[in-house]
Amino acid sequence: MPNTLTETDFARLFLDEIPMIDLRAPVEFTQGSFFNAHSLPLMSDEERAAVGTCYKEQGQDAAIVLGHKLVSGEIKTARLKAWCEFVQTHPNGVLYCFRGGLRSRTTQQWIIDDCGVDYPRVEGGYKALRRFLIDSTERIVEKMNIIVLSGRSGTGKTRLLKKLENSIDLEGIANHRGSAFGNTTTPQPTQINFENNVAVALLKAEAAGFTTIVIEDESRNVGSLHVPPVMHEKMSQSPVVNLVVSDQDRIDITVQEYACDIHQDYCDQFGDAEGLGKLEEHLLGSLAKLQKRLGGERYARMQKSMKSAVAQLSDNQGYAAFANVFGELLLDYYDPMYDYQMSKKSERIVFNGSREEVLHHLQTVVDYKS
Structure with a gap:
């Protein structure tokens, strides 16, 4: 089963400044991310918007099919190359998407298939990491x-x-x-x-x-x-x-x-x-x-x-x-x-x-x- 990091690992990610692959679209990264994260998106802003529209109008299965169609061929090859180069440069790193769902699981499997590396995925993704930091601020300031x-x-x-x-x-x-x-x-x-x-x-x-x-x-x-x-x-x-x-x-x-x-x-x-x-x-x-x-x-x-x-x-x-x-x-x-x-x-x-x-x-x- 592919490697997954849970909340017990979150503090270490920030304290040890572990390099992270942020798979979200560029617009999501620009709105907010982490100092040790690098934007290597699975989908462009336009591709993400198209998949989102498809999801609303036709459902999840159709959106998944469209996503695989948009990220295929030379586009997929180029993105895989960037991910594998990052993995080789930062073997101790991790990857995440927004909720730790389909985008990160798909990318994780592609990296396993192409690079032979089981690169850790953050369970709950960006949303869970962000929640952890908000809670940490409240907890530490209190004490x-x-x-x-x-x-x-x-x-x-x-x-x-x-x-x-x-x-x-x-x-x-x-x-x-x-x-x-x-x-x-x-x-x-x-x-x-x-x-x-x-x-x-x-x-x-x-x-x-x-x-x-x-x-x-x-x-x-x-x-x-x-x-x-x-x-x-x-x-x-x-x-x-x-x-x-x-x-x-x-x-x-x-x-x-x-x-x-x-x-x-x-x-x-x-x-x-x-x-x-x-x-x-x-x-x-x-x-x-x-x-x-x-x-x-x-x-x-x-x-x-x-x-x-x-x-x-x-x-x-x-x-x-x-x-x-x-x-x-x-x-x-x-x-x-x-x-x-x-x-x-x-x-x-x-x-x-x-x-x-x-x-x-x-x-x-x-x-x-x-």
Whole structure:
């Protein structure tokens, strides 16, 4: 009987980053999959749609016949070749379809017949794996202690998180820095992929033996993505450690991350000439998101300052001019909002300190590992 993996194997698939063949159609893969999955579909989007229509109109038997007709001859040969190459490259891998049904059983048998390898199939398919990750998030968040790392914008909270073994970087997983200027040069993942990757991070923290995890203070959304409700609810009740950094350090960090680093990323992707234009478009677009809150006069002034900073960068005068506009945003716009939010969390603040003090507190004072 062909090899089948059940729920008892699911954690290992993610913890050991086992390569997976995702047999679903490309549109299904795009909507949501797993970081260790590779799209090698049994059917194209068009073929899947045709089989689905046939199933509705004529029933399962007719749909199966149509599926075998569509995936035959040279098409079947090409797909089998891709699967067998994957199997040879990743002998420890697995395959799945949506529900672990006909698509994966058919492909598994074809691989046995053509490659002589009984490649494991995930029972329940993508749907079962997705359910496992959702349940894992709820289970682990319920039992884990969470410490929320807070601090004004520009304090370098993410930098500090990366020095902690027991941290989960939601902004990194979301590919977004969490503010109006938080977009990176590449798109955010889908909501499903974000949730799946958060669940895997929690599974890895659990497997490492951590009983406490440190998470940066976030709103319900990180860019266009929503923090899993069970996690955000736990964060809203958890103790807060507050990072305190000088205003000049905050401005320097913000210029580095929101101007220098983004500019370099754009240049790496598009070349120096186009990269500068992409930076200007990115910064002005981000500023425009705040137009209503800033008010017309202040927005117009900041827009002018931002354009001037980009022009000075174009003239090889460096990034220094960005300090003016980012400094005003930090001190006059973001700080009042931060102070208001922190006033509602004051009873949960358990520690205030510098970067070194906070790091020492989280590494040595807090008993975070079993």
